Amino acid sequence: MRVHIGGDHAAYELHQELVAFLESEGHEVTDHGPFGLDPLDDYPVFVLRAAEGVAADPGSFGVVLGGSGNGEQMAANKVAGVRAALCYDDELARLAREHNDAQVISIGARMSTADEARSMVRTFLGTAFSGDERHQRRIDMVTAYEGSKRLPDLP
Numbered sequence: 001m002r003v004h005i006g007g008d009h010a011a012y013e014l015h016q017e018l019v020a021f022l023e024s025e026g027h028e029v030t031d032h033g034p035f036g037l038d039p040l041d042d043y044p045v046f047v048l049r050a051a052e053g054v055a056a057d058p059g060s061f062g063v064v065l066g067g068s069g070n071g072e073q074m075a076a077n078k079v080a081g082v083r084a085a086l087c088y089d090d091e092l093a094r095l096a097r098e099h100n101d102a103q104v105i106s107i108g109a110r111m112s113t114a115d116e117a118r119s120m121v122r123t124f125l126g127t128a129f130s131g132d133e134r135h136q137r138r139i140d141m142v143t144a145y146e147g148s149k150r151l152p153d154l155p
Contacts, residue, residue: 001125002057006032006050007065007072008043011109014117015065021118022063027125047072051079054103061125062104069108076104080146083139088112093120097127099135 003022007015012034022029032049034041047064054062062084064072069086076084084104085096088111096102105124107117129135141152 002028002030002060003125004030004032004050004053004057004060004062005065006043006046006048006062007109008034008046008067009037009039009041010067011065011107012037014107014109014112014114017114018063018065018117018121022121025122043072044075047075048079051076051082051084051104055079055081060103063121064104064106065109066106067108067110069106069111073104073106076106081143083142087120087124089116090119090123093124094127097124098130099132101129101135101139 005015005019019029019031030053032053033046043066050062050064054060062076064076064084066072073084073086076082082104083100083102084106085092085100085102086106087093087096093105096105105121107120145151
């Protein structure tokens with residue numbers, strides 16, 4: 001499985017650990033940086049590249065990392081067609097895939113241990129979208145809004 005990864009200085013060590021972990025699990029990793037620890041770097045530089053990588057590579061997934069994961073998730077969600085989910089445990093990682101067909105997981109390095117992050121990534125990548133009609137209907141509503149800016153009809 002192809003995985004695009006990007007982060008910032010606050011998650012630099014976790015980023016390096018996850019690249020090694022993903023490769024050891026047999027995944028093809030595209031590292032969008034950072035490529036060195038720079039306390040003044042800006043997460044959009046790397047996260048947007050990782051999300052763009054996912055958008056341009058159907059069937060791939062992404063991992064974005066920062067201190068909290070909040071800004072990184074927000075940035076990734078600005079890329080058309082990308083659904084990024086901020087996760088802090090395995091249950092959220094599972095639900096992000098099963099219910100929302102998320103392609104990108106966002107993790108806060110200050111919020112999760114390396115073991116927890118590895119477990120969330122393994123869960124996220126190992127969980128399929130349920131395909132349930134109700135979940136697909138909701139995803140379709142969001143996708144339609146993204147393109148047209150037209151609100152879904154009221155019930």
